[in-house]
Amino acid sequence: MTQSNKETTVDGLRFFGRMSAAISHDLKNTLSIMNESAGLIEDLALMAENKGRPLDPQRIHQLGATIKRQIQRNDGIVRNMNQFAHSVDHSFKEIGLTANLQMLSTICRRLTDARGVAVAVTPSDPDIGIVTRPFHLLHLVWLLLAWAMDHVDEGKRLSLQARSVQDHVHLECRGIAGATAAAAFPPAPWTELLELLAARVEMDTAQQAIVAVLPRRMAA
């Protein structure tokens, strides 16, 4: 393994760890809300039993609904976590691009929120299928987002979208500040990851976007 291979592998692990930590944070939050809601139901019941304070059925309904909502939210988080974990199963696989963009943007929402940046995925209908290295593609999308957050326009809104162009797919991240210097892009450490994906990235200053150009069907 060359030094460059090692760095790409370590960067990949770092990306996997960072996303896993973001997921665990989201799970902790849903658990906390359920913990406090269940605790409050218990408090209110004890107040009714011990102090004769009337129990408000409406409040109990609200707290029950909160717990149900958090269970549904938890289910979504775990579903994304599962999909993300399976991205390392196959070296090559056909995946739906919009579905994966939505999954990743949801997983990293806490990280983008922390920067005050809103990320929206513009869906393709039907979803664009792409044969690629799923985990490396997700890693590239995160690198694009992280770079874009450092160079985001004043509105602090980024959008991700994919479109088919002949036998390639263009994955665009829009919302880059107009004055961003194209010479600084792409960063050198991306080179090996781009090679692994047979991809290139470019800056489209007219669209205030960075664009990853990927083969529609990558050869194994």
Add this chain to the structure above:
Amino acid sequence: MKSIRVLLADDEEELVTALVERLALRGIEADGVSTCEAAVALLREKRYDVAVLDVKLPRMSGFELKKQMVRVAPHMKFIFITGHGSYASFQEGTAEAGRPYYLLKPVDIELLVAKIREITAADGPPPEKEGAP
């Protein structure tokens, strides 16, 4: 009897609402906000003894929020709550708040109440438990 006023900041609104209500049932008057901006704005209007801050807040960390709050209310005490259990986060949190006042989610309400009373005790005797369920 000295009453304690708490300002709670966490971006999870339902968590804030439930915690405010549970603290009230234990005789602690609390207000809750879900953004850093709202926390600072409320602090300019009302006096609080303790802030309970989530470490990870949108646009600003709880530690950065603490710095802004101290400028407005230098007397305030701080307790941090976090769902983020990394060593680096633990180091930073305990450096900011002191080991006993850096709590992991989900938080035990009785522990939180004990910490709020403990951290304010230096300003005077802690109030008796009142109306606790």
